[in-house]
Amino acid sequence: DAKTTQxxxxxxxxxxxxNLPCNHSTISGNEYVYWYRQIHSQGPQYIIHGLKNxxxxxxxxxxxxxxxxSSTLILPHATLRDTAVYYCIVRVxxxxxxxxxxxxxxxxxVNP
Amino acid sequence: GAVVSQHPSRVICKSGTSVKIExxxxxxxxxxxxxxxxxxxxxxxLMATSNEGSKATYEQGVEKDKFLINHASLTLSxxxxxxxxxxxxxxxxxxxxxxxxxxxxxxxxxxTRLTVV
Numbered sequence: 001d002a003k004t005t006q007x008x009x010x011x012x013x014x015x016x017x018x019n020l021p022c023n024h025s026t027i028s029g030n031e032y033v034y035w036y037r038q039i040h041s042q043g044p045q046y047i048i049h050g051l052k053n054x055x056x057x058x059x060x061x062x063x064x065x066x067x068x069x070s071s072t073l074i075l076p077h078a079t080l081r082d083t084a085v086y087y088c089i090v091r092v093x094x095x096x097x098x099x100x101x102x103x104x105x106x107x108x109x110v111n112p
Numbered sequence: 113g114a115v116v117s118q119h120p121s122r123v124i125c126k127s128g129t130s131v132k133i134e135x136x137x138x139x140x141x142x143x144x145x146x147x148x149x150x151x152x153x154x155x156x157x158l159m160a161t162s163n164e165g166s167k168a169t170y171e172q173g174v175e176k177d178k179f180l181i182n183h184a185s186l187t188l189s190x191x192x193x194x195x196x197x198x199x200x201x202x203x204x205x206x207x208x209x210x211x212x213x214x215x216x217x218x219x220x221x222x223x224t225r226l227t228v229v
Contacts, residue, residue, distance in 0.1 A: 043118070043205045043220030044156070087155075099146055100207070100218055102156040 004088045009107040012082075018075040020106050022088030025069040032093045033064060035073045037084040038105070044087065047073065051093075078110045114140050114210040118221025125196055125228055133191045133224045135206030141186035142208035146218070147179075150203040162189040196228045 005023040012018040024033065035047040048055055048062045050071075055062045061074040075082055087105040092098055115138040125131050135145055143164045148156040160181055161169040168181035178200075180192040189208075193200055207220040 038156075041203070041223065041225070043116075043207070043223045045220070046218070099158055099161060101158065102148075104155050 004090055004103055006086070006088055006103065006106045008104065009109070011109050011111060012075075012078045014080060014110050014112050015077055018078040018082065018108055018110070020073040020075075020086050020088075020108060021070065022073070023070045024088070024090045027068050027090050030092055031090050033062065033068075033071050034089040034091065034100075035060070035062065036087045036089065036100075036102075037082075038087070039081075039084040044102075047086075049093075075108075078108075080110050080112065082108065083110045084108060114208075114219040116206065116208055116219045116221040118206055118224055120224060121222060122225045123227070125226070127197055127228055128195055130192055130194045131196055131226060133193075133204055133206075133226075135189045135191070135208070135221050137187045137208050137210070137219075140208075140210035142189075142210070143186060145183060145189040145206055145208040147181065147189075147191050148205045148207070150205060150223075156205060159191075164189075193226065196226070198228045201226055201228045 032049050032051050034049040036044040038044045048057055048060050050062045050064055064071045085105040085107050087102050117136045117138050119134045145162040147159045149159050150156045158171050159174045162181045162183040164183045164186055170176045178194055183189040203223050203225055205223045207218045209218045
């Protein structure tokens, strides 16, 4: 699986948009970009994933650059409950035995 | 959506004893489950891949005789930490994927905080 690079930490004001970047310059054509987050002392939670088109769901938006070498997760209106470590993972889609490998992620702190 | 239940959420045990952690897929069948370990302020580290009806696959550096994994059914995998020592104190997390469900990836349990005293 391709390696990802994320900033170790970011701050965001409550109610503002949080934009979390991820670099994955070695991504291959059949690899998807997944985002998970982990709130303190809980298991990771799936947020969103995409291949090359921008994606949006009830939690967030995912913007993937045209060359697919980087992406941005957008939380449109961050709340205090969004404070968590956010992980960007690149891997091949499908197959139940494909393992997820976590990097260090970005600690997002949402401030009141 | 897919739910993975992990039990217990917290356990304290004496050094030298064994502890069993259960991971259940509640509303789907999981032929494969994954076990992770997370030390404070660190990321999740994959320990092993649990396969229903066959032996688990362990990551490099993980002692298979110390961390026994049993995946006897399509909805249950167990991790037993044998002869636990204080350095085994950690946050253990399991995950599984619902092959028949939405293709949004893996569902994680809520984790088990193990403290060995």
